[in-house]
Amino acid sequence: xSTLPSPAARTLAGPDTPFAVxxxxxxxxxxARLRARADRLGVALRPHVKTAKSLDAAALLxxxxxxxxxxxxLAEAEAFAGAGYRxxxxxxxxxxxKLPRVIALLRRGVTLRVLLDSTEQATFVAAAAREAGxxxxxxxxxxxxxxxxxxxxxxxxLIGIGRVLHDAxxxxxxxxxxxxxxxxxxxxxxxxAARDERDAAVAAAGRLRAAGLPVPVxxxxxxxxxxxxxxxxxxxxxxxxxxxxxxxxMAGLGVCGLADLALSVVVTVIGxxxxxxxxxxxxxxxxxxxxxxxxxQPRDQGYGLVTDLSGTLIPGLVMTAAxxxxxxxxxxxxxxxxxxxxxxxxxxxxxxxxxxxAQHHGYHVVDGARGTAxxxxxxxxxxxxxxx
Amino acid sequence: xSTLPSPAARTLAGPDTPFAVxxxxxxxxxxARLRARADRLGVALRPHVKTAKSLDAAALLxxxxxxxxxxxxLAEAEAFAGAGYRxxxxxxxxxxxKLPRVIALLRRGVTLRVLLDSTEQATFVAAAAREAGxxxxxxxxxxxxxxxxxxxxxxxxLIGIGRVLHDAxxxxxxxxxxxxxxxxxxxxxxxxAARDERDAAVAAAGRLRAAGLPVPVxxxxxxxxxxxxxxxxxxxxxxxxxxxxxxxxMAGLGVCGLADLALSVVVTVIGxxxxxxxxxxxxxxxxxxxxxxxxxQPRDQGYGLVTDLSGTLIPGLVMTAAxxxxxxxxxxxxxxxxxxxxxxxxxxxxxxxxxxxAQHHGYHVVDGARGTAxxxxxxxxxxxxxxx
Numbered sequence: 001x002s003t004l005p006s007p008a009a010r011t012l013a014g015p016d017t018p019f020a021v022x023x024x025x026x027x028x029x030x031x032a033r034l035r036a037r038a039d040r041l042g043v044a045l046r047p048h049v050k051t052a053k054s055l056d057a058a059a060l061l062x063x064x065x066x067x068x069x070x071x072x073x074l075a076e077a078e079a080f081a082g083a084g085y086r087x088x089x090x091x092x093x094x095x096x097x098k099l100p101r102v103i104a105l106l107r108r109g110v111t112l113r114v115l116l117d118s119t120e121q122a123t124f125v126a127a128a129a130r131e132a133g134x135x136x137x138x139x140x141x142x143x144x145x146x147x148x149x150x151x152x153x154x155x156x157x158l159i160g161i162g163r164v165l166h167d168a169x170x171x172x173x174x175x176x177x178x179x180x181x182x183x184x185x186x187x188x189x190x191x192x193a194a195r196d197e198r199d200a201a202v203a204a205a206g207r208l209r210a211a212g213l214p215v216p217v218x219x220x221x222x223x224x225x226x227x228x229x230x231x232x233x234x235x236x237x238x239x240x241x242x243x244x245x246x247x248x249x250m251a252g253l254g255v256c257g258l259a260d261l262a263l264s265v266v267v268t269v270i271g272x273x274x275x276x277x278x279x280x281x282x283x284x285x286x287x288x289x290x291x292x293x294x295x296x297q298p299r300d301q302g303y304g305l306v307t308d309l310s311g312t313l314i315p316g317l318v319m320t321a322a323x324x325x326x327x328x329x330x331x332x333x334x335x336x337x338x339x340x341x342x343x344x345x346x347x348x349x350x351x352x353x354x355x356x357x358a359q360h361h362g363y364h365v366v367d368g369a370r371g372t373a374x375x376x377x378x379x380x381x382x383x384x385x386x387x388x
Numbered sequence: 389x390s391t392l393p394s395p396a397a398r399t400l401a402g403p404d405t406p407f408a409v410x411x412x413x414x415x416x417x418x419x420a421r422l423r424a425r426a427d428r429l430g431v432a433l434r435p436h437v438k439t440a441k442s443l444d445a446a447a448l449l450x451x452x453x454x455x456x457x458x459x460x461x462l463a464e465a466e467a468f469a470g471a472g473y474r475x476x477x478x479x480x481x482x483x484x485x486k487l488p489r490v491i492a493l494l495r496r497g498v499t500l501r502v503l504l505d506s507t508e509q510a511t512f513v514a515a516a517a518r519e520a521g522x523x524x525x526x527x528x529x530x531x532x533x534x535x536x537x538x539x540x541x542x543x544x545x546l547i548g549i550g551r552v553l554h555d556a557x558x559x560x561x562x563x564x565x566x567x568x569x570x571x572x573x574x575x576x577x578x579x580x581a582a583r584d585e586r587d588a589a590v591a592a593a594g595r596l597r598a599a600g601l602p603v604p605v606x607x608x609x610x611x612x613x614x615x616x617x618x619x620x621x622x623x624x625x626x627x628x629x630x631x632x633x634x635x636x637x638m639a640g641l642g643v644c645g646l647a648d649l650a651l652s653v654v655v656t657v658i659g660x661x662x663x664x665x666x667x668x669x670x671x672x673x674x675x676x677x678x679x680x681x682x683x684x685q686p687r688d689q690g691y692g693l694v695t696d697l698s699g700t701l702i703p704g705l706v707m708t709a710a711x712x713x714x715x716x717x718x719x720x721x722x723x724x725x726x727x728x729x730x731x732x733x734x735x736x737x738x739x740x741x742x743x744x745x746a747q748h749h750g751y752h753v754v755d756g757a758r759g760t761a762x763x764x765x766x767x768x769x770x771x772x773x774x775x776x
Contacts, residue, residue, distance in 0.1 A: 016462070016485065016486060016489070016776055017485075017776070018776060019776070050712055050713075072674075072712055072713045073713060074404070092658065092670060092713045092714065093658035093659045093668065093670070093714075093730075094658070095656045095657070095658050095670065095730055095731050096730070096731045097404065097405075097656070097731065098404060101404070117659055118659065118660065118730065120729065120730050121659075121730055143661075146664065148668065148711060148714055148716070149658075149659045149661070149668050149714065179711065268483045268485070269483070270480065270481035270482070270483050270537075271481045271505055271506065271509075271537045272506065273531075273537070275540075276534065280481065280536065280537050282480060282481070282483065285679075285743065286460075286746060287776075289677075289678055290677055290678035290679045290680070290743055291673075291678045292678070323536060323567065324438055324460055324742055324743075325438075325460045325461060325480045326480065326481075326536055326537065328536070341508065342481075342483055342484070342506065342508050342509055343483050343484045343485065354712055355673065355678055355712075358674060358747075359746075361774065361775060386749065387749060388404055388405070388406060388407070388675075
């Protein structure tokens with residue numbers, strides 16, 4: 001764990017608000033839960049570090065060892081390589097001008113796996129690998145649910161791409177991501193999404209193998225499907241990111257409970273508008289992000305649910321509006337607006353952990369396992385990796 | 389202007405994407421336009437630096453001199469004080485634990501004006517001023533349109549708050565912000581909002597003065613009302629922030645044209661999904677923010693309109709979806725999806741400049757006055773102030 005920024009700020013009552021807090025006990029439990037699932041399913045786990053973007057948080061993923069990870073930027077790949085990680089998948093489609101940084105990492109001994117879904121990309125990746133004289137592992141992105149990138153498993157171009165990569169020693173595997181599973185409200189639907197995800201990846205790998213092309217890696221995953229999958233036969237590895245912290249979107253789906261949410265933002269009451277039923281805080285969208293993922297769910301949680309500083313939910317209190325540095329809290333479900341004087345500190349649980357975490361440069365870390373204190377002790381400060 | 393981060397990255401084709409770009413020529417023109425309006429209206433201008441959060445951008449506000457500014461965080465106040473700014477309004481309601489940093493700035497000779505709207509705040513501000521033995525100028529926030537904080541101009545408590553402040557030598561003025569003007573789609577409605585904003589501030593100042601309390605500052609402003617006001621009699625200063633860069637929300641209101649938008653994000657094409665009509669880029673919500681302000685306007689601009697690298701709009705091309713590091717571009721209005729090979733660089737114009745700028749650590753600066761080049765030259769790098 002990194003050291004604290006200021007020895008004076010020893011509890012959540014200390015640092016100036018707003019700031020992000022991680023409960024390391026909840027984080028550990030979330031990590032252990034998915035690791036147990038992956039073990040049971042017989043697949044390797046390659047967590048996506050784009051949510052926390054923290055070397056300290058990542059140290060909990062593989063018992064302190066630099067195990068396999070997924071990244072969303074080359075800045076993350078470089079930071080993790082610098083900390084000794086040697087097996088990294090960069091899960092965003094590659095473009096030519098990012099190749100020099102990829103090759104520099106490969107030359108440092110990092111197995112950096114890139115992603116692509118076109119002959120165009122396979123051709124320049126193969127050419128770069130030949131020119132640099134390095135092994136440049138590339139995975140073919142497969143589209144399992146029409147969410148974003150990738151080739152359909154039965155796409156005519158799949159074998160040709162595989163061959164271009166194989167001929168240059170680059171063909172590393174196939175990868176898919178069930179992004180639509182974030183919009184599947186029942187466990188049965190997410191289980192079906194996990195099967196579709198598996199089937200798409202396994203079918204694509206099967207076609208490539210039938211054409212004589214070896215496919216070492218068959219990678220699937222998203223937080224909802226990773227927690228729903230019942231059979232991953234044919235899959236070699238599972239990816240997920242948000243599960244490390246979880247958030248209100250995941251709780252709304254039922255993938256986790258509110259007591260699993262490890263990320264929150266500490267804010268301070270700065271005003272009252274009794275005529276409108278508002279409490280005003282110093283935590284606006286700059287601290288929470290503009291993400292309103294729960295707006296698409298049956299239970300819209302506004303910009304977030306509110307707890308006291310100890311982490312205990314305040315029933316019926318919701319952050320319903322945000323400007324840059326102002327948050328508005330209101331009561332719902334017949335709750336009475338609590339009396340919270342100016343200066344009262346609260347914690348807000350976010351819609352989307354990835355987006356809220358990205359508004360901060362690091363996390364003040366508390367340990368819920370030490371019990372519920374009115375002013376929890378800050379155990380550490382974890383800086384975030386930033387930029388691209 | 390700060391120096392460039394890398395001498396190799398001399399045009400917008402250089403730095404790795406995504407990154408934020410500011411057109412300094414458009415910025416200068418936007419600044420000059422509002423300055424001319426303020427001069428014509430006979431009020432001082434106190435720009436809000438929360439949008440750009442850049443000392444380099446702020447140097448254009450007052451011809452290079454450190455003139456009066458508004459800030460949204462104490463981190464901004466400290467950064468601007470460090471650069472010689474001596475007249476700063478911190479326009480977010482004050483709470484007790486932020487006072488030590490306020491007093492430290494006052495002791496450095498900075499006139500830092502704080503904001504409040506309750507007797508509770510007035511009392512602890514007055515006590516802190518007395519205890520520290522410093523002048524602690526405080527302004528009373530007035531609510532002109534039910535948008536956020538403040539007292540209604542006729543609120544019974546106004547005079548009492550004014551007296552508590554006055555007795556401690558703290559009463560500096562009144563301040564209001566017509567936040568609802570962002571939702572006024574016609575110039576006539578915004579002109580009316582500007583009158584309401586003025587009337588609320590002037591009425592509150594009048595009541596305080598009638599009670600024998602001096603009110604030196606009568607401060608109003610928002611970007612929409614600042615550009616609509618026709619008579620600011622009784623007002624001493626005008627505030628606005630977004631106007632420095634403008635954005636699609638402001639263009640949608642008609643406060644500016646698309647050719648005034650000074651902020652954009654450079655992204656690269658990383659894939660194609662012809663079966664869905666999508667072009668996929670490496671610019672997702674991490675680069676654009678989750679702000680979808682135009683969703684509430686008649687013309688929803690998705691996550692942004694798209695230009696080529698020179699800044700020329702590509703008709704009908706819109707960024708319609710975002711995940712963390714992926715953007716999806718689609719064609720509308722009968723436009724044909726252009727052929728943009730992998731590696732093509734584009735610029736995306738944001739919904740909300742404040743939110744998109746906040747996703748970046750600085751700006752690569754180009755000068756549109758030098759003409760439209762296929763690969764505009766980067767003139768400078770402007771770092772942003774961050775944190776709280």
